[in-house]
Amino acid sequence: MSAYALSLTLLFSDVVEPRRRINRAAVVLLFVAFVAMTALLFERFARLPVFPAYSKSDLLLFIAWFMLAITLVLDTFFQIGLVVFFANVVGFGLTLFAGGEQSRHPFPWFPHGDLLFVHIVMATMSEIAFAFGFVFALMHVVQDRNLRRHRFNRWFLQLPSLAALDRWALFSSALGFFLLFVAMAIGEEWAQVVLHHWILGSLKTVVTLLTWAMYAVYLIQRVRRQGTGRGLMAYQMICFVATVVNLVAVADPAQFPVRP
Amino acid sequence: MHIIVVGMSHKSASVELRERVSFSEEALDGVLTQLYGTRTVLESLVLSTCNRTEIYALVSSVRAGHDFFVTLMAQHAGCSKSEIEQHTYMLQGEDAVAHAMRVASGLDSVVIGETQILGQMRDAFTKAFEVGNTGAMFNRLFREVLHVGKRAQTETTVGQHSVSVSYAAVQLASKVVGGLSNKSALVIGAGQMGTLAIRHLAAQGIGRLIVANRSVDKARNAIGDLAEVVPLTAIPDVMPDVDVVFSATGAPGYTVSVDVVKASLAQRKARPVAMLDLAVPRDIDPAIAALPMAYVYDVDDLDGVIDANLKERERQAQAIEAMIADGVQSFSNWLTEQEVVPLIAALRSKGEAIQREVMASLLNKLPNLSEREQKILNKHTMSIVNQLLREPIQNVKELAIASGDATYASVFAKLFGIDVAEERAETSLSAAAGHTVAELFGRLLGEQMEHKPRLHPVLR
Incomplete structure (x- = not known):
């Protein structure tokens, strides 16, 4: 965590006052944070009695780890600049959140674990895609603010254009939307097979459907080009907040009664 | 030996003089041959572009070298030596090396950070290398120079920050609408500023370019077929289709009103529009900035x-300057190492000779040793020599690099009774007058360095 925090501080300092050594140190520390998080995830998953019995903390940590991994790989090949900083600010926030969410709800037994596994992978990938959508929306808001207030600073120079950020946010959200739909469908199928009834009425499913519908509204508005760029980006950020709330505050499927 | 550069560039000479001094491909061959045959010049390289003509050389005498190069340029340009002297610069040592690196990095170019110069420098080096004008020192130096130039291109964005008004306007528009290749732009006014904007947008590969002007015929005459031309009254009709608006008319009052933009934005369905007002008094109503998807900028914003x-x-x-400093230091270290390498080799061979003598003596005194025992003894005596020499050798290298000359190396040679480069050692000893032998010996055996590394004498 310290390496992660220090790395982000150095990345911020590099944006404000670029120095090659600072930038290199930040990237090295980011890599150290990646290794530490990988080890932590391994350690946590190794302790699980069965794979799907992860806790919310594990999931948040996994999302943060995945974001960190993607940004490190992309930056190595494409020099994505400020995306690294913004994505890892969000990743760091999720890691902090994961630290405060240590409770575990392990399943004693899981039939049809393969179906559940696919459901979890799809749902996690959708959350990662939404997280990136949030990152691009946040960058859009910052750049829009620069352009509106005529602030021509380093952030202005370094941040991509509004059009590019809007496009990336749309792509990430659309991808997350599709993956979440598949995850929900598989989740329902698993419930039908294991619990012998649909779980559409469960709180988790209802809230997930709500967040999915929120993203649907964003996508429709964006595709039909209704509403302003700023307003849509703010709305998209709210959608992600709802996703995180759903992730950490709403009871997960681990609490569904399972009949052997 | 001295490294010098004598040359002229856009900073020191007019284009008339530069084009006279500039060497064509054929003339360059002749100049390089001439330099090759000159006793004063040990190694040389000629860089001749439209903005500069420079001769980099390793010379035995700075004065003679400078005089020779000025004469060469004057003869080639067909003008007097004094005229050339007035418009040339001469740098030597560290300044010359740093200058070469600055040139290769594009820091000394007309357009700062331009990348073409690195290729020109590489070509100049290749040419000099092929005809044999460069030796070990310039081969190493220009490898370092090209490395710094390459780093400047890949690790910085120095060339991406033009400071022209037209670039700033396009940059600002691009930050709103993204790349211009598939976008439409409207330029209002085909005067001097408007024409400049049209040409710049066309050069940027804008997808569609429309020009609105009071007189359609005049606009067509001014810009040819670079853009579609419409009258000013057609602005409301074309506005919904354009992503970027440049306005530069001399007309009083606002040419683009809030109502026109509001109506166009309604049709554009939340696609942003960047509006750049290059006119004074302003053409675009500033109240438009309050509309949700309109981004309006004036000349102050471009500033x-x-x-x-x-x-x-x-x-x-x-x-880049930090990279240049690293490059100069790296070259200096290499120069110093070249002086220490023969000493280290001599010390190693002396150590090995002693070990061989000891082994021979042992074998005489212990004739019944088995082959295995002989091997073990040989290995261990060699190990003693290696262990004894390892640290002093490492330290003499570091101290030589830190001091920038062979002072420590010469003391080291004396201490170990080595006769490598006797004459060099003598001159170096005089430079070491400030140090006591005990102090130097202590340092050789591993004391911490107290001061920053100094440059090799060739670079001072």
Whole structure:
């Protein structure tokens, strides 16, 4: 965590006052944070009695780890600049959140674990895609603010254009939307097979459907080009907040009664 | 030996003089041959581009070298030596090396950070290398120079921050609408500023370009077939289709009103439009900035963008200067190492000779040793020599690099009774007058370095 925090501080300092050594140190520390998080995830998953019995903390940590991994790989090949900083600010926030969410709800037994596994992978990938959508929306808001207030600073120079950020946010959200739909469908199928009834009425499913519908509204508005760029980006950020709330505050499927 | 550069560039001479001094491909061959055959010049390289003609050389005498190069340029240009002297510069040592690196990095170019110069420098080096004008020193030096130039291109964005008004305007528009290749632009006014904007947008590969002017015929005459031309009254009709608006008319009052833009935005369905008002008095109603998807900028904002680009360029230039300092130091270290290498080789061979003598003596005194025992003894006596020499050798290298000359190396040679480069050692000893032998010996055996590394005498 310290390496992660220090790395982000150095990345911020590099944006404000670029120095090659600072930038290199930040990237090295980011890599150290990646290794530490990988080890932590391994350690946590190794302790699980069965794979799907992860806790919310594990999931948040996994999302943060995945974001960190993607940004490190992309930056190595494409020099994505400020995306690294913004994505890892969000990743760091999720890691902090994961630290405060240590409770575990392990399943004693899981039939049809393969179906559940696919459901979890799809749902996690959708959350990662939404997280990136949030990152691009946040960058859009910052750049829009620069352009509106005529602030021509380093952030202005370094941040991509509004059009590019809007496009990336749309792509990430659309991808997350599709993956979440598949995850929900598989989740329902698993419930039908294991619990012998649909779980559409469960709180988790209802809230997930709500967040999915929120993203649907964003996508429709964006595709039909209704509403302003700023307003849509703010709305998209709210959608992600709802996703995180759903992730950490709403009871997960681990609490569904399972009949052997 | 001295490294010098004698040359002229856009900073020191007019284009008339530069084009006379500039060497064509054929003339360059002749000049390189001439330099090759000159006793004063040990190694040389000629860089001749449209903006500069420079001769880099390793010379035995600075004065003679300078005089020779000025004469060469004067003869080639067909003008007097004094005229050439007035418009040339001469740098030597560290300044000359750093200058070469600055040139290769594009810091000394007309357009700061331009990348073409690195290729020209590489060609100049290749040419000099092929005809045999470069030796070990220039081969190493220009490898370092090209490395710094390459780093400047890949690790900084110095070339991406132009400070022209037209660039700033396009940059600002691009930050709103993204790349211009598939976008439409409207330029209002085909005067001097408008024509400049049209040409710049066309050069940027804008997808569709429309020009609105009071007189359609005049606009067509001014810009040819670079853009579609419409009258000013057609602005409301074309406005919904355009992503970027440049306005530069001399007309009083607002040419683009809030109502027109509001109506166009309604049709554009939340696609943003960047509006750049290059006119004074302003053409675009500032109240348009309050509309949700309209981004309006005037000439003061362009100044702000230019200022940001300037600051960024300065930052990047500072980063390149740090690379240049590293490059100069690296070259200096290499020069110093070249002086220490023969000493180390001599010390090693002396150590090995002693070990061989000891082994021979042992074998005489212990004739019944088995082959295995002999091997073990040989290995262990060699190990003693290696262990004894390892640290002093490492330290003499570091101290030589830190001091920038062979002072420590010569003391080291004396201490170990080695006769490598006797004459060099003598001159170096005089430079070491400030140090006591005990102090130097202590340092050789591993004391911490107290001061920053100094440059090799060739670079001072």
